[in-house]
Amino acid sequence: MNTPQIIDHPSPNFDERHAGKNLDMLILHYTGMRTAEESLARLCDPRAKVSAHYLIDEDGTLYRLVDETKRAWHAGVSHWANETDINSCSLGIELQNPGHEFGYRDFPDAQVRALTTLCTDILSRHAVLAERILGHSDVAPSRKEDPGELFDWRGLAAAGIGADIVGNPVERLSGGQKARLLMALATIDAPHILILDEPTNHLDIESREALVHALNDFPGAVILISHDPHLVETVADQLWLVRGGRVAPFDGDLGDYRRLLLSERGGKTKGQKGGKKAGKAAELPAKTAPAPEQPSARETGRKPSDKAGGQLRAEVRAHERRVAELGAERSEAEAALADPALYDQNDAARIEHLTRKLGQIKAELAREEESWLAAQERLEGAV
Ligand SMILES: [Zn+2]
Numbered sequence: 001m002n003t004p005q006i007i008d009h010p011s012p013n014f015d016e017r018h019a020g021k022n023l024d025m026l027i028l029h030y031t032g033m034r035t036a037e038e039s040l041a042r043l044c045d046p047r048a049k050v051s052a053h054y055l056i057d058e059d060g061t062l063y064r065l066v067d068e069t070k071r072a073w074h075a076g077v078s079h080w081a082n083e084t085d086i087n088s089c090s091l092g093i094e095l096q097n098p099g100h101e102f103g104y105r106d107f108p109d110a111q112v113r114a115l116t117t118l119c120t121d122i123l124s125r126h127a128v129l130a131e132r133i134l135g136h137s138d139v140a141p142s143r144k145e146d147p148g149e150l151f152d153w154r155g156l157a158a159a160g161i162g163a164d165i166v167g168n169p170v171e172r173l174s175g176g177q178k179a180r181l182l183m184a185l186a187t188i189d190a191p192h193i194l195i196l197d198e199p200t201n202h203l204d205i206e207s208r209e210a211l212v213h214a215l216n217d218f219p220g221a222v223i224l225i226s227h228d229p230h231l232v233e234t235v236a237d238q239l240w241l242v243r244g245g246r247v248a249p250f251d252g253d254l255g256d257y258r259r260l261l262l263s264e265r266g267g268k269t270k271g272q273k274g275g276k277k278a279g280k281a282a283e284l285p286a287k288t289a290p291a292p293e294q295p296s297a298r299e300t301g302r303k304p305s306d307k308a309g310g311q312l313r314a315e316v317r318a319h320e321r322r323v324a325e326l327g328a329e330r331s332e333a334e335a336a337l338a339d340p341a342l343y344d345q346n347d348a349a350r351i352e353h354l355t356r357k358l359g360q361i362k363a364e365l366a367r368e369e370e371s372w373l374a375a376q377e378r379l380e381g382a383v
Pocket of ligand 1: 028029030136143146
């Protein structure tokens, strides 16, 4: 194998990789500056606070700026799969190219050859999966085109470096990539109406924001089924209430809906309601009764108002416990969904089941927190 010729050009812009992070990604960039001299100056300027491990000039000259063991500052605000500290787990390679701002042009053969040699050398020393050899814009949504459309990923993949993502089997995509692919499939024919069921599941915060913008810009109608209050509040013009086997427009916002649920629950005696939700409501007092911390001794012989206070305190504690339980269930479901193995197995039914379950847990948690708060307010009013 060819060992690349390297010119050391140390940059002060680096720190230690954060503990527990493995070097398992390779991020390719273009410099977006007119010349390699300019790029080197910037990547070594302490005030710029940016760097990369390597820079490859258009003639193939290869510079090492930061030692591979150190954390170079090339990825900025970025994320991939569940990783947000890309700098700690990647090597950054800058390709000299003026970029879209100063005259984007082909990456010359000499540069691509040097890159191929460097990458082959890196891959012989570090275990980097093909799908984790990426462009800066793949991991940083703010970088729209970097290294851009002229970069030949297919050629690189043909040289055994990285994956041509177009050829990736769908089952090997991450949950977020699958969600984006489905969205692309749903919108590619420019439909007049979109029906979206929990579209923010699997999406990180930036993708959620992008979805909000896209939905607000969408000229057609959108029917949205969601437990995500932020999405509903920023996108929906009209809420519809589905219950009792009927669908009707709901004249109010999510706050009104919460108040409606609370007032209904407060207005009925426990155990009186039918159906699934009543089962949950009836569960609470049943669970509370034998609780060991019930201050029963203090209550005996006291006035009825004290007894009511005791009941309220027990109710608050029951909600508190339920909130804690649901919080644990939520973490468990989230961890299960974040497990990459789940997507390797391509078990759509299980992914869907977990997603649905997580949605239900979140919804119940929101309701339970409201009830907890309401019970606490009543308790404060009662004592
Ligand atoms: Zn970049």
